[in-house]
Structure formats: structure tokens, C-alpha cells
Amino acid sequence: MQLFYTPDIAPHQQSFVLSEEESKHAIRVLRMGAGQRVQLVDGRGGLYTAAIVDDHPKRAVLEILKAETGRGKRPYYLHIAIAPTKHVERVEWFLEKATEVGIDEVTPIICEHSERKEVKTERLKKVMVAAMKQSLKAYLPRLNEPLGLGALLEHERQGQRFIAHCADGDKEYVSEMIVPGGRYTILIGPEGDFSGAEIEASLRAGFLPITLGHARLRTETAALVGCLEAAIANRRY
């Protein structure tokens, strides 16, 4: 069934009018007509089944037949703060894959060794919306505006906080550290890794050093491994 992302739908609505863009897509492009059924996701766990009652090409009217909330809610909260890669496509695929396997919040962090100092979050958000729809999820991960690492350390104080740096030192496997059912933040550094000063500052701020395995992983691979470690650790919940 055709799925639409409708963040502005509220629970308990009896009917809903598709935006002009979605109306055009449904009625003109997909040639859908009155009586046909569609699905809506609100990005907050709501999945709605609806029927087209007025196939107006600019404001198609839907009748809500069924509403489901908390669809696919995971028992943990994962925030990945990742230094954008030089080639933005690598961040884009991380966001696509992370949305598929499960993530709640992403913050691009600008680090000392970052080759890329800015990202367009609008475009990245489109990638996440497409991945959410493609994987039939009802939750859209939150994508924050880019922050300097210092500001993030200042701001992120909740739950278990980890830094996956590549410098020497004692590190635990994140899968052994994660407490199931919790809230986690994992810092993933740029191609050139975090600087010594950044690692120090992170440890002072209470972030624990973790390893994602012995292999030297690309930034975006490391970030995805973090998502999977959290998912697998929480299965034992």
C-alpha cells in the first residue's frame, strides 16, 4: 500500500487532507482515486490506514480508518554524534542504514580534524524520510543542526555516553558496556580521528572510551556498527 509521510497529522483525527505536493503525487503521478487505500506515518510512531474520499489533485481528502501508535518502538534510545565525512554521500548512506536498523537522534559534530565543516541537514533529512518509508518505520530519527564537539559535550549529559576514538588506551567493547533499555550517546570521529585534546575533553565530560572492534573502520561504518551493537545488546533485554 502507498505510504505517505504526514508529520502534521494528529492522533484521533477522523479525516486528513494531504499537502498539495502529496496530493499531486497521489492523484496525478500515482493516478489514485476515491476509495483507494493509503498508509500515513507521522514520524512519531503513528501509522494510519486511510481511504481517499476526495481525489482532489491539490488537496486530496482522506478518511482515517485505523490508527496505530508506538509502532516499532524500540526499548532503548540511541544518539549518534558523528563528524561528517569529506564525501557527504557517506553520511547519507549512514543515515539511510541507521534509519533502517534503528536510531533515535543524530548530531553532526565538527571536530578539529574534520575535512568537512558544514552539512545541509535539509537534504540529509530527506534521506532519512525515504529510508523510514522504505523500511516501513513510523519513527523518524531526529537530526540536529551541526555542533562543535565542545558544545555537544556541554549539552549531552544524559544516559551512557561513549567515545569511539582510535588512539591507544584501555577500551571496552560497546556491546559489553551497554545497559539494555537505556539511553546511549556514541561519539564517532572524522577521518583523521579525534585530536588528543578532544579525547581528553570527552573523558573529562564523562564519556567512556569504547572500541567497535579490531578493524580500522571508516567513519560511517563505525557509526553504523554502533547502531547494530546497541540493537543486538538490547535483544537480550
Next chain:
Amino acid sequence: MQLFYTPDIAPHQQSFVLSEEESKHAIRVLRMGAGQRVQLVDGRGGLYTAAIVDDHPKRAVLEILKAETGRGKRPYYLHIAIAPTKHVERVEWFLEKATEVGIDEVTPIICEHSERKEVKTERLKKVMVAAMKQSLKAYLPRLNEPLGLGALLEHERQGQRFIAHCADGDKEYVSEMIVPGGRYTILIGPEGDFSGAEIEASLRAGFLPITLGHARLRTETAALVGCLEAAIANRRY
């Protein structure tokens, strides 16, 4: 240090002559000269440190200073048989990521619902070689020529064998099924999943149904999740 892939080097060699292509790359492109050091990987676990003794642009001669074997050997053997995706870039990134996180053998399988019935393994192998070098690994995963699913079921008889299909039925998490230190084969289906007949045939051939989680994953994501499940399960080894 510059890393070259030299599959034809043998252990205990005192010296080695780079191929014409690699010689040109080292001497003409990278402008390396006599006395400079390079690293060689043979794709079979061998990592060599060498010094250029003759910077000939077509047959540069190296003196082998140090040889390490079994570098980064993992305690398990993982074979992923994956239906090539419609867009081949998705297979390519799976191979890049799988090489980074660890895989031993890949077989493209042609299934009933496969939208792509052929793949050029030469190009895919280049992706794996680049990923091996980028992630400083000494093992190059084996990439088999494409096989029909039936032929693969016939041919793959060793170790633990799993099928990650999306149809209903009892399934265990692969992470719970994996016996650390073993040999595993995981079948990953095409965009349209395996057909009912293919699932039946796989079960008859002794493949066990597994799940990679609740999310609907793309083919290439599911395959990478399989690699990570195996890696994480083997940490407890």
C-alpha cells in the same frame, strides 16, 4: 606507509619485483625512490615491509625487510551468499563494508525474484581490494562467480547454514544461533525476497531460518548486519 596488493608474493621471499602497473604507480605517480619503504599485502594474511632497492618505473625491485603472516586472522569463517541488488552500487558498498568489518567468502546468488541476473565480479573484486587496503587488512575475501540458488544449496554443505528470509515462521536471532569459532553461511535474498519454493528447498537442504531483527532491511543492509552479528557473537569466544 604506501600499501600495495601483491597476491603473487610468496612467504620467505628475500626480494620482490612490483608489477609494471604497481611500479609505475609507485615510481612515476607517487615519485618514490630507492631506499623508501612500502608495505605489501598478499590477500592471504601476509603483510610485508619492504624497501625499494631499484626504482625502475616498470619493474621496481623491493627488498623484503619483514614478513608477518596470519595478520588479523579472525576466529571464524563467514560466507555470505547474496542476491545482487537491482542497483549494483548497493552490492559494491556491501562488499566494501563487509571487507572492513570482516568476511571470508561472498557468492552472488541468482534467485527467482532477482531483478539483476548477472554481475561483473572483476569490478566487485576491485572494490574489495580497495577496501582491504583502506582498512589495512591482509586478507582479501574470496568472491565467487554468480550461482543459481539451487547450485549453491547443492554445493555449500559445511558448517552452520542459515537463510534470512522475510516470510512468516519461527526464526531465531542469528546472534543466538551462531556457535563462536565456527563456519557460517548466510543466504540473503533479493528485493522481492526468496520465493516459497526457494525457502522450502533451503530448509530441505538443512539451512536454518534466522532473523536479523524486526526492521525490514534492504538486501545489502541485511547482508552487512549478518557480518556484524557474526563478528559480535565471536567476541564472546
